[in-house]
Amino acid sequence: MAQFSILGLPRSVERRAARIADPVERLRFLRRQAHAEKESQRKHRLSSRRGGEGQKRPRRSHLRHVVSMVTGLVVLVATVPLPTGTAETFAKERMRVVAGNEQPRVAGPASRVWLVERSDSLELYSNGLRIDLTFAVSNRPRSRFSIFSLTGNAEQQEDSDAPVGIVYHTTESNLVPFEEEENHHLQRLGRNLIEWVRQERSYHYLIDRFGRVYRVVQETDAANHAGTSIWADGRGVYVNLNDSFLGVSFEGQTGAVDEVTPAQVAAGKVLTEMLRSRYDIPTENCVTHAQVSVNPQNMRIGSHTDWAGKFPFAGVGLPDNYSIPLASLYVFGFEYDSVFLRVTGMRWRGLDLAELRVARQAAAEGLETTRYRAILQHRYKEIASALKEKSQEVVQ
Ligand SMILES: [Zn+2]
The missing domain is CATH 3.40.80.10 (Peptidoglycan recognition protein-like)
Known part of the structure; x- marks a missing residue:
């Protein structure tokens, strides 16, 4: 039987996450898993509720759903000390990503370029x-x-x-x-x-x-x-x-x-x-x-x-x-929407880092x-x- 951590992710997922070297990729993986888990719980709830009026609730956008889920997790981690499990994993990821980001960027000074010749x-x-x-x-x-x-x-x-x-x-x-x-x-x-x-x-x-x-x-x-x-x-x-x-x-x-x-x-x-x-x-x-x-x-x-x-x-x-x-x-x-994410090709590390920073600042306040x-x-x-x-x- 699969073991589940305190926020509902199987421990096997965390073990898989631990094998991903890049911190942002690891966080994305956890986010996808958290989202999939929540989706399957939602479907389960819906199917057990069905048989009644079949009333449809407006769907929140996929992006909002994921973002709020992850920020929710991060805020929860930052404010409530949880002993083990997914919360701790997210907290560790957050620290790694933010710490990586706080390091000074290596940017060499511009090499000297000068005007040689000018005409009209x-x-x-x-x-x-x-x-x-x-x-x-x-x-x-x-x-x-x-x-x-x-x-x-x-x-x-x-x-x-x-x-x-x-x-x-x-x-x-x-x-x-x-x-x-x-x-x-x-x-x-x-x-x-x-x-x-x-x-x-x-x-x-x-x-x-x-x-x-x-x-x-x-x-x-x-x-x-x-x-x-x-x-x-x-x-x-x-x-x-x-x-x-x-x-x-x-x-x-x-x-x-x-x-x-x-x-x-x-x-x-x-x-x-x-x-x-x-x-x-x-x-x-x-x-x-x-x-x-x-x-x-x-x-x-x-x-x-x-x-x-x-x-x-x-x-x-x-x-x-x-x-x-x-x-x-x-x-x-x-904020940003799914249309924007699509045109970026989902490749911007800067978006993830900014979201994490917002969550961290909110938690600090x-x-x-x-x-x-x-x-x-x-x-x-x-x-x-x-x-x-x-x-x-x-x-x-
Ligand atoms: Zn332009």
Whole structure:
């Protein structure tokens, strides 16, 4: 007969979990098992209740179910000392994952890249980067931006004006197969695209499919690339990143066969090196639009999903930044849905880490996760409305 631990998972499951080396994978395994166990209990209850009116209750989304189950377990573990079993296993996993995450990220300083030559149409840099200046335009100058404290209130903030990071985008524009016979179409689409993004002031840089790097909006100015967005580093939290982050876009389309070409990846690498060198940008602030984008209307992340998966972090010389916990979740209580999880390919370690951090913080405050999340969301709304007022003052 199978032995069950205090929260209802067979001990054999825990033994299997112990053999999984990666802590996040192990936690995911436990989560799947906990969910399967709960589902089978629910079905059992339903079937024993049937024979009556067969009344249907609205189904909660699968994701919410799993998340609330796991956070529930984590909070329970954190608040009630349980002697043995699944609770303890979850607690251990939580400590391992969080402890792993608290270690300083190894991020080498940007190697020095300098301008070698400049003409009206071209800049050449020491690492081989060539920037085409033919289409460069100005926009409004970049404003000083606030850096909010990670935990405190809206008043505790400092401000700055040098860019602190890079947000990578895809243009989500029409593509043709990346083949020699398509040269003419490839050239024409690239040309139309540069005209369009220039007119819209969409990004600071565009990398076309042949790996040509175009400056679009001058670096001294803000580009309209990030919208409502959030990111954090050791200094604090950045909200709405148009002024604080530079926008680099790859001509491409999510899900396309030739999503990005090797020439684009190579160009992305030398451009990233130059920008990191020029502004002393840490690697953890080089992230994708899907990682930073939020929708304040429904308090969910992933309003934009470009580079929700498969961004070639290694190819552009960066660590896998999908593993960084999202500040939108653990600082401001945003959530995500199953649609978002699907576009990420379920690969983001950063989502799990952020969820665990929320659960841990809630437990430390002695609050239910939902209550704690509501407090975080309130803080976001205060900051967002203060920023809105400020931007209206700038416009007037
Ligand atoms: Zn984007």
